[in-house]
Amino acid sequence: MHSNPSPRRQARPKSTFLAAKTPTSTSPSNITSSNNPPPESTILFLYTNRPSVILGRNQNPYVEINLDLLRASNLKPDLVRRRSGGGTVFHDEGNVNYSVICPTKSFHRDKHAEMVVRALQKLNVEGVRVNERHDIVADRPHAIMPLKVSGSAYKLTRLRSLHHGTCLLNSSNLQLIGSMLKSPGKKYIEARGVESVSSPITNVDVQNEEFENAVVEEFGEMYESVEPIVVGEKEGEIPEIAEGMGVLKSDDWVYGETPQFTVNVFVEHPFKKVDGKMLKFSICLTARHGAITKIDASFEPSKVFEENATSIANLGEKLVGKKIHEIYGRGWEILLCRVLGPATKPDQELVVAAAMQLQEVLGTRDPEFRGFR
Amino acid sequence: MASIARKLRPVASRFATRSSASAASWRPSSFGLRAFSASRAAQVKKYTKDHEWVELSADGKTGHIGISEYAAHALGDVVYVELPTVPIEVAAGDSIGAVESVKSASDINSPISCTITAVNELLEEAPGTINKGPEDDSSAGGWVAKVEVAEVGIKDLEGLMDAEEYKEFVEE
Numbered sequence: 152m153h154s155n156p157s158p159r160r161q162a163r164p165k166s167t168f169l170a171a172k173t174p175t176s177t178s179p180s181n182i183t184s185s186n187n188p189p190p191e192s193t194i195l196f197l198y199t200n201r202p203s204v205i206l207g208r209n210q211n212p213y214v215e216i217n218l219d220l221l222r223a224s225n226l227k228p229d230l231v232r233r234r235s236g237g238g239t240v241f242h243d244e245g246n247v248n249y250s251v252i253c254p255t256k257s258f259h260r261d262k263h264a265e266m267v268v269r270a271l272q273k274l275n276v277e278g279v280r281v282n283e284r285h286d287i288v289a290d291r292p293h294a295i296m297p298l299k300v301s302g303s304a305y306k307l308t309r310l311r312s313l314h315h316g317t318c319l320l321n322s323s324n325l326q327l328i329g330s331m332l333k334s335p336g337k338k339y340i341e342a343r344g345v346e347s348v349s350s351p352i353t354n355v356d357v358q359n360e361e362f363e364n365a366v367v368e369e370f371g372e373m374y375e376s377v378e379p380i381v382v383g384e385k386e387g388e389i390p391e392i393a394e395g396m397g398v399l400k401s402d403d404w405v406y407g408e409t410p411q412f413t414v415n416v417f418v419e420h421p422f423k424k425v426d427g428k429m430l431k432f433s434i435c436l437t438a439r440h441g442a443i444t445k446i447d448a449s450f451e452p453s454k455v456f457e458e459n460a461t462s463i464a465n466l467g468e469k470l471v472g473k474k475i476h477e478i479y480g481r482g483w484e485i486l487l488c489r490v491l492g493p494a495t496k497p498d499q500e501l502v503v504a505a506a507m508q509l510q511e512v513l514g515t516r517d518p519e520f521r522g523f524r
Numbered sequence: 525m526a527s528i529a530r531k532l533r534p535v536a537s538r539f540a541t542r543s544s545a546s547a548a549s550w551r552p553s554s555f556g557l558r559a560f561s562a563s564r565a566a567q568v569k570k571y572t573k574d575h576e577w578v579e580l581s582a583d584g585k586t587g588h589i590g591i592s593e594y595a596a597h598a599l600g601d602v603v604y605v606e607l608p609t610v611p612i613e614v615a616a617g618d619s620i621g622a623v624e625s626v627k628s629a630s631d632i633n634s635p636i637s638c639t640i641t642a643v644n645e646l647l648e649e650a651p652g653t654i655n656k657g658p659e660d661d662s663s664a665g666g667w668v669a670k671v672e673v674a675e676v677g678i679k680d681l682e683g684l685m686d687a688e689e690y691k692e693f694v695e696e
Contacts, residue, residue, distance in 0.1 A: 208629040209604045237627035305628035
């Protein structure tokens with residue numbers, strides 16, 4: 152936000168260093184709020200999560216994530232929406248995440264990414280640098296393009312700013328990350344908000360503890376009197392921290408904070424014709440805050456549409472206000488067939504096919520029903 | 525200034541009717557006078573330390589709020605703006621919206637206590653509009669919301685900075 156002189160020339164402000172060992176989706180904002188640090192302090196927080204997929208503040212889970220794959224995965228990742236901006240990431244025990252909370256006056260987007268780059272260089276990781284997207288990439292001689300090792304995200308408030316980033320050290324799930332962060336529904340959705348920019352990734356092949364020590368050392372070079380506090384699972388039991396962690400994983404926050412989006416599905420009957428024209432069915436729904444605000448359905452040819460106009464008109468009445476993430480498994484099929492009642496008689500296959508497409512787009516296939524596991 | 529001049533005319537005409545000594549016509553004009561003096565102070569555009577602005581219209585009861593030129597520049601390219609469902613009553617400092625720019629999430633807070641009566645829907649469809657004219661309250665501008673203020677809101681204005689004070693604040 153502001154240009155900033157080299158930290159070494161400044162009087163070095165007091166700082167705190169927090170380290171967390173494998174808490175469940177701990178967020179730095181939760182930990183630090185309980186300590187009420189003075190506004191002029193700078194805090195480094197290093198943490199490692201169990202497998203988790205973390206959405207940016209203003210993202211759409213249906214666009215970003217293969218929700219069915221996530222739910223079916225043996226890793227059983229947590230799904231979290233963070234408070235900072237940016238794109239979706241996956242963490243596991245092979246990541247160490249860094250987070251720096253500092254006064255907004257001295258905030259600069261690259262400042263602490265550069266700190267991490269210096270730490271990696273000291274660990275003899277070659278070719279690492281901060282790119283124009285404020286991410287850390289590694290230029291590898293054999294790769295056609297730079298490989299991402301760390302992504303940045305920020306939360307800005309008047310007095311305090313937060314910068315955090317992942318760092319891929321030795322994750323054994325690189326393949327999985329790619330498929331989990333690829334939504335089958337993306338092409339059916341038009342969404343407001345922020346879409347991730349996917350990049351090829353790599354590990355830097357450093358052990359977690361080596362990385363933590365190197366980052367703390369660099370942080371100590373920038374700020375004086377580093378006071379380490381080690382945070383563990385126990386701190387997660389502090390009521391206000393437990394509450395904060397619960398919010399970030401709650402459905403109302405993860406799904407309910409989704410920016411407005413529209414889903415379009417369209418199915419054509421493979422052989423059935425009416426008046427010599429192929430029978431078609433389409434649904435268009437809009438959701439705000441994770442709940443349906445508008446839903447339209449249409450049959451082609453128009454004769455079929457007109458015959459079913461009343462039941463189609465009912466659709467909005469029955470479905471507006473419903474939370475999308477609560478329509479689970481065969482829910483779409485049941486809802487559509489029930490509301491469209493008479494329409495489903497001649498064209499049931501078509502309505503069911505559209506419902507199944509919605510299930511796939513919205514990642515609500517229920518493994519119980521579909522034998523998906 | 526133009527808005528003050530506009531306000532002057534009806535007041536002046538009411539003064540003229542006073543000479544006809546009709547009590548009935550004096551009453552509304554005394555109300556008009558009070559409104560005039562209150563709105564003169566309120567009509568100055570004010571800024572918060574959070575980089576929001578508020579400007580009341582000539583009526584002293586309605587106005588616009590938005591984020592400052594400085595904030596829009598500091599945030600960088602805005603890619604998403606979320607605004608509240610209206611009408612909604614808010615206190616000074618309450619979050620009324622969210623902005624994302626260059627991977628950074630930040631909140632828009634209400635500069636004063638007020639009722640948000642309308643939001644700039646253009647920002648939800650074309651978020652970049654806020655970068656082009658954050659202090660523009662025209663239909664194509666980057667203003668955030670239309671508001672209605674009561675006495676509390678008018679009082680909140682006193683604690684805010686005028687353009688000159690704000691300029692000094694950001695140059696600090």
